[in-house]
Amino acid sequence: MRIAKITAATVTTAALAVGLAACGSGEAPSSSPSAAASSAGGPKYAGKTLTFWRLGDSNPDAKAYTDELVAEFEKQTGAKVKVEWIPWPQVNDKFTAAAAGGAGPDVTEIGNDQVPLWQSQEALEPITDIVAGGDQAQIPKNLMGLETIDGETYAVPWGGGSRAVLYRADWFKELKIEVPKTWDELVAAAKKIQKAKGSDVDGFAFNGGSDANHLLGALAWTAGGEYAVKEGDKWVGKLTEPGFKEGFAQYTGLVTDGLSSKARLNQNTTEIRTRFSNNKVGMYLTASWDLATIEEESKGKIKGDKIAFFPLPSKAGGEAQSFLGGNDIAVWGTSEQKEAAKDFVKLASGKQWGVKYATDGGLLPVYPDALAALADDPAQAPFxxxxxxxxxxxxxxxxxxxxxxxxxxxxxARQVIEGKATADEALAAANKELEDILNAS
Amino acid sequence: MTDTSTLSRGGGHSSTPGRRRAPRRARASGLPAWSIPYVLLIPGLLVIGALLLWPLIQMVIISFQKVGLVQISGKKPATWLGLENYTNVLDNDIFWSSLRNTVVFAAVAVPLTLVLGTAVGVLLHRLGKKMSLFVIIGIMFAWAVPPVAQGVIWRWLFDAEAGVINWALNLLPDWLSSALFGRADWTGQPWLNDAWSIYMVLIICVVWASFPFIAVSVLAGLKGIPAELYEAARVDGSGPWRTFRKITFPLLKPVFAVLTVLSIIWDFKVFAQLYVLAGTSNREAYNLSMYAVTEAFKAPPKMGSGAAIAVVLTVILLIVTAAYIRQMFKQEEV
Structure with a gap:
């Protein structure tokens, strides 16, 4: 008995020691960017270093542009710029850590739909003066709906990123598939691809991950639906209306009709892109910045005329409505070098570098004359x-x-796909939850 | 977190015999005799207080406040909300599914771990010296794998397309597979999609990683049972099962009690393995730890509600542990 007790005590102590060791091994302190050695005198910000967060995966085109922009800024002001690439699915976690006091940027690229959130967390510096004058005054005000809050502007639109369907043009040619003009043709094309290329290939990839609403939104809006509408000062959910339901049915149908595997209900655009690069996807909805990364990921095998875009077709034919995506550039609120950061934003979003950002990165320029010029470009016309x-x-x-x-x-969508709820039930519950979340302060 | 309180309890318990010898030393140091145990407890209490109690108190305070990034960075003071965080959390369906997942998981994983661990412990006791050492080293590898790596290993094994499990199931003869599972083709079976199959994998993963500790602890206990008892039992004609029930189990009861409490505590707050296996995007598969983390740290962070969930989890754990320990002491008195 006594020995058993001693054993028990030993076991407890050992277990606790393990527990404490686990507690002790917390996260390593994040190293702060080392300040560059200063060469005194000369240009305005000589010796200073700015940290600049670019979002997405670094690809050759985007990297070349960023290097040129940084070199130009260094030439003009003497300040060095340290560039860090943040993959899209990690962006909100990185911003959260930065806003909570961790290592943050001075200047950051930011998705336009993220601006209201990070403004509400007081993480962005107002830069109204930048958009008031200079080149930036030419950017249409209707493109700044998300960026302007209570009369102050917190980010400058940098490039518009609408979405279109990226497809394997070589497969289409091989299987004699025409570019779909209606939703039904798209479904037929996807099934034909799966038949020829194997059932583990997604004909049209279902996106149920962090950016699922890019796909669902396009389908629902095209069918005449809305997520929520502000009536007075309250959001009213519209998920249960017929238009949204129709788009939602198309969306879940991608899996229930077998166009995309049930095994991957959580995949986001980044994961779909990786599968596309590995010959496992026929079509998916994305923006044109994926082209360069796909070429890299597939080690140069999937590029050029093997892939192309077409506008997402609506049910009756004609183009579907895309989500008004876009990337902005903003000054991070905790930056210690706000003047230099603002000058950087001014340079980057000015007409020369702003248009170059868009055209090099496969986005749409926010300057009207540059955008008008794109209508003739076959690669950019779908966007x-x-x-x-x-x-x-x-x-x-x-x-x-x-x-x-x-x-x-x-x-x-998951509940409907797995048969746990009907679309009506799931959307009614989602509608209530959406209202609660949007109306929470 | 709570395991340390078991230490203070265990520590206080085992120090009682020392009290008899205390007076002699007390005269030398000039401290009154009754105070010696308490003085000796002070360093431990200070460490526990700074590392555990203080954060715990902070967590409880935050759970009554609105704390987000703006408050953390000191731009605005935290505002007092009263019970609002708690009512919001309790009103949310995700909380109840998380609670269900947490409790069901612990209810299945704890007995499985203990039964398997005990069985292996008894086996180790009967093996020869070399073989026993060999098996101990083998199973301790599983225990030594860090939680995140455990998750990665099992996630890979159960992968829908590249996983070994689906590959192995496909190797089964079709008639056998059909007879056992009603299907022959396992290609692309998504194990980490539905909540129930995620938890099945999680149970396998956690039991696999935690039974070695039970086995080795039981072995240590078995070594302490005098061989004469077993001899006597054999002479009286007792079979192995009866011997286990009448001799091994009663003598090892204190060991089992501690192991059970520890297992309950560990399994209630399992997080890393689930995070790796399921990710944060499937909210039906959340357990309470996972729900607390997404509330507190996913954009926009709501540390107040995250803390409220953590408080609820802590209270549940305290109640379960306290009830169990009480039960244990009651039985010992009888």
């Missing part, structure tokens, strides 16, 4: 066409909570 019809998600700081964190609609 320019979609941009003309683009719509934005509810402009509310809580949108990110519904969109990514609580994944309200992804969850509704």
């Amino acid at each position: 320019a066409a979609a941009f003309a019809k683009a719509k934005a998600f509810p402009a509310d700081p809580q949108w990110t909570e519904a969109n990514e964190t609580k994944a309200v609609l992804q969850n509704a």
Whole structure:
């Protein structure tokens, strides 16, 4: 008995020691960017170093542009710029850590629909003076709906990113598939691809991950639906209306009709792109910045005329409505070098570098004359066409909570796909939850 | 967190015999005799207080406040909300599914771990010296794998397309597979999609990683049972099962009690393995730890509600542990 007790005590102590060791091994302190050695005198910001967060995966085109921009800024002001690439699915976590006092940027690229959230967290510096004058005054004000809050502007639109369907042009040619003009043709094309290329290939990839609403939104808006509408000072959910339901049915149908595997209900655009690069996807909805990364990921095998875009077709034919995506550039609120950061934003979003950012990165320029010039470009025409019809998600700081964190609609879709609820039940529950989240302060 | 309180309890318990010898030393140091145990407890209490109690108190305070990034960075003071965080959390369906997942998981994983661990412990006791050492080293590898790596290993094994499990199931003869599972083709079976199959994998993963500790602890206990007892039992004609029930189990009861409490505590707050296996995007598969983390740290961070969930989890754990320990002491008195 006594020995058993001693054993028990030893076991406890050992277990506790393990527990404490586990507690002790916390995260390593993040190293702060080392300040560059200063060469005194000379240009305005000589010896200073700015940290600049670029979002997405670094690809050759984007990297070349960023290097040139940074070199130009260094030439003009003497300040060095340290560039860090943040993959899209990590962006909100990185911003959260930075706003909580961790290592943050001085200047950051930011998705336009994220601006209201990070403004509400007081993480962005107002830069109204930048958009008031200079080149930036030419950017149409209707492109700044998400960026302007209570009369102050917190980010400058940098490039518009509407979405279109990226497809394997070589497979289409091989299987004699025409570019789909209606939704039914798209479904037929996807099935034909799966038949020829194997059942583990997604004909048209279902996106149920962090950016699922880019796809669902396009389908729902095209069918005449809305997520939520602000009536007075309250958001009213519109998920249960017929238009949204129709788009939602098309969306879940991608899996229930077998166009995309049930095994990957959580995949986001980044994961779909990787599968596309590995010959596992026939079509998916994305923006043109994926082209360069796909070439890199597939080690140069999938590029050029093997892949192309077409505008997402609506049910009756004609182009679907795309989501008004876009990337902005902003000054981070905790920057210690706000003047230099603002000058950097001014340079980057000016007409020369702003248009170059868009054209080099496969986005649409926010300057009207440059955008008009794109209508003749066959590669960009699908996006320019979609941009003309683009719509934005509810402009509310809580949108990110519904969109990514609580994944309200992804969850509704999962329930329908797995047969746990009918579309009506799932959407009614989602509608209530969306209203609660958007109306929470 | 709570395991340390078991230490203070265990520590206080085992120090009682020392009290008899205390007076002699007390005269030398000039401290009154009764105070010696308490003085000796002070360093431990200070460490526990600074590392555990203080953060715990902070967590409880935050759970009544609105704390987000703006408050953390000191731009605005935290505002007092009363019970609002708690009502919001309790109103949310995700909380109840997380609670269900947490409790069901612990209810399945704890007995499985203990039964498997005990069985292996008894086996180790009967093996020869070399073989026993060999098996101990083997199973301790599983225990030594860090939680995140455990998650990665099992996630890979159960991968829908590249996983070994689906590959192995496909190797089964079709008639056998059909007879056992009603299907022959396992290609692309998504194990990490539905909540129930995620938890099945999680149970396998956690039991796999935690039974070695139970086995080795039981072995240590078995070594302490005098061989004469077993001899006597054999002479009286007792079979192995009866011997285990009448001799091994009662003598090892204190060991089992501690192991059970520890397992309950560990399994209630399992996080890293689930995070790796399921990710944060499937909220039906959340357990309470996971729900607390997404509330507190996913954009926009709501540390107040995250803390409220953590408080609820802590209270549940305290109640379960306290009830169990009480039960244990009651039985010992009888």
